[in-house]
Amino acid sequence: MRKHFAEELDDLKEHLLYMGGLVETSLHRGVHAFLERNTALAESVLKETEPEINRLQVELDQEVLRLLALQQPMAVDLRFLAAVLKITNDLERIGDLAVNIVQAAMRPHELAPAIIDLPRMAERTQFMVHAALDSLVSRDAQLARQVLITDDEVDRIRDQIFRELIQHMTREPQAIELALSLLFVARNLERISDHATNIAEDVIFWVEGVDVRHHLQP
Amino acid sequence: MPNATRNPPETGGGIDFGAALPGASGNETAAGRERIAVRNLNFYYGSHQVLFEVQETVHEHEILALIGPSGCGKSTFLRCLNRMNDTIPGSRLEGEVALDGRNIYGPGVDVIALRRRVGMIFQRSNPFPFTIAANVAYGLKVNGLARRRSEFEAVIERSLRAAGLWDEVKDRLDKPALSLSGGQQQRLCIARALAVEPEILLMDEPASALDPITTTRIEELAIELKARYSIVIVTHNLQQAARISDRTSFFLMGRVVETDATRKLFTNPSRQETEDYITGRFG
Secondary structure, three states: OOOHHHHHHHHHHHHHHHHHHHHHHHHHHHHHHHHHHHHHHHHHHHHHHHHHHHHHHHHHHHHHHHHHHHHHOHHHHHHHHHHHHHHHHHHHHHHHHHHHHHHHHOOOOOOOOOOOOOOHHHHHHHHHHHHHHHHHOOOOHHHHHHHHHHHHHHHHHHHHHHHHHHHHHHHHHHHHHHHHHHHHHHHHHHHHHHHHHHHHHHHHHHHOOOOOHHOOOO | OOOOOOOOOOOOOOOHHHHOOOOOOOOOOOOOOOOEEEEEEEEEEEEEEEEEEEEEEEEEOOOHHHOOOOOOOOHHHHHHHHOOOOOOOEEEEEEEEEEOOOOOOOOOOOOHHHHHHEEEOOOOOOOOOOOHHHHHHHHHHOOOOOOHHHHHHHHHHHHHHHHHHHHHOOOOOOEEHHHHHHHHHHHHHHHHHOOOOOOOOEEEOOOOOOOHHHHHHHHHHHHHHHHEEEEEEEEOHHHEEEEEHHEEEEEEOOOOEEEEEEEHHHOOOOHHHHHHHHOOOOO
């Protein structure tokens, strides 16, 4: 039994989950900063979580390379390390997209017309990130598949929001600026959900050895 | 940073990398026809059974690696493939080992001729206390494969070249083989095995006593030799098996747990025991 290697893998996973937690915090704060027009919350992302996320990405990637070189992992361990390398990338991107939302929150904006379902889209997106990370914790490919399904739902909400905002802009040209800022946030949420999908796919690959990306395999 | 585009290049689409690689799917290999077929092989040392119902095939132009913990039976199995176990007192074999469809344990098989076709390289290089040239020529003499001096010289050069040793020893062919370094001795033994033009090479941990550079040379040699031979290699070095073989068999307590394309077995094995072994979680 390679006890030390197993411990190092556990440490790596813990580290990755810490990074995941920070990304969730960034996203949560970004969404609330926007919906509640809370600039202090927005600033905390830029000052606290974002730099830490970037630092962790570099640190984790170095750690993966070290383990690949020194431990020459096989099978499930090899798949795990390959997955970590990709997941850090997706987490860092989610962090960046959360920063985009934060920046939108810091610009003067008005809240959405009641018809616009941005809060629900934000909730679904946050669920996806959370569930993707949970599936990583518990090696739960079923939960990871749930994330993939939710992505379709988020895409549908985005389409609906886009349609409604276009109608809104056509009716009220003076609302274009507001509508654009909502579009911008919706677009960023949708991309975050895509990265959460990537993470879920990596978890399935790690746990089952099956590559489900692009529907190439069932 | 904007989201990088993930569109395939204009010319792209549908490149199946797997299809071009040997051993890409299941038990098939790009290698050719079946050379050795082992069926229901049981092997005993006295009352102690060391192999249980082993099924295995070896194809043309492939390297099959046998891995597993010490005492799992992989070396015994390898030695069954050219009847190296015959002389062990009290040993007994059941089942069949067919070479090109003919059971090598059947009646009337000439064991010397069999071993010429199925050569063996051992863990510890074992050159004879002769000159370098005489070592390579030994099998030719035993098998009566060459008569004239020019014939011997041609085979010696060809074999030493094939073993990647010619340039290092061509000026001292009449020197004792034991004056060579460990890695050179091992390549000399490979040259000696190649001299009789075998069809299948069995290697029992051929690089386990060698330094990394010499090991690389032996591994590169094995890959080159694959073009002309089938190779079955026993190794304790999982990375070595992963690097050079097309297919890998995992042995455990005298049984074959799993045989699969090497790329599959080392990235996503089908059996939990295999995974436990190759990830070091075993025992």
